[in-house]
Amino acid sequence: MSVLADLVGEESLRKEKLLFTRDIEDSLFPRKVQSSYFEDYPLIMPFRDPYGKAVGLVGRSLLSDVERSKTKLSKYKNTSESPVFKKGNLLFGLYENKQHILDRGCVYIVEGQFDVIKAYEIGFRNIVALGNSSITSYQFSVISRYSNNLFLLLDNDEAGQKGRKQIISKFGHMANIRNFYIPDDYKDIDEYITKGGVSGQEELSFVVKD
Secondary structure, three states: OHHHHHHHOHHHHHHOOOEEEEEEOOOOOOEEEEEEOOOOOOEEEEEEOOOOOEEEEEEEOOOOHHHHHHHOOOOEEEOOOOOOOOHHHOOEOHHHHHHHHHHHOOEEEEOOHHHHHHHHHOOOOOEEEOOOOOOOHHHHHHHOOOOOEEEEOOOOOHHHHHHHHHHHHHHOOOOEEEEEEOOOOOOOHHHHHHHOOOOOHHHOOOEEEO
């Protein structure tokens, strides 16, 4: 957050309620401390609309799943919804990757923002993130402008499997939607690339299940 404060200024962060002062009282003495909306999320990324305008922020915890479960901390945290930032209307990575989607004629759809970032780093760029395991009607209308070939690459867990079924049931008659799976040993594309030692797009291996 200190880097963000240097970029946009503390006053702007306070105005948007991303930086605030709170009173605490412990064994030392009552005092005021400065707190951040993203206090437990050291990695902060801009959320852009399809035209490149930053409309919100998303923070990511760097704790392991086990560590987060102990504190009941979510992996991601978004800025509050507003007239310009509605998570269900946006697809993370669309602005950066839309030309690649058009060029390749298909788009891979993942859940997490970091899935997109890791994929981008190794040259896999016709990809966007929903922010969860389901897609809204608005998100579908937006992504279908760029391609009618939607390849689901959701997480290897119960929520991901449920999301696949819901998406195909709701939108399968309006687009070519296919299920793609990473190897069972990995939870998501981020983990597959990081722990699987994948360094280039040509090393990615997906299983297709219609």
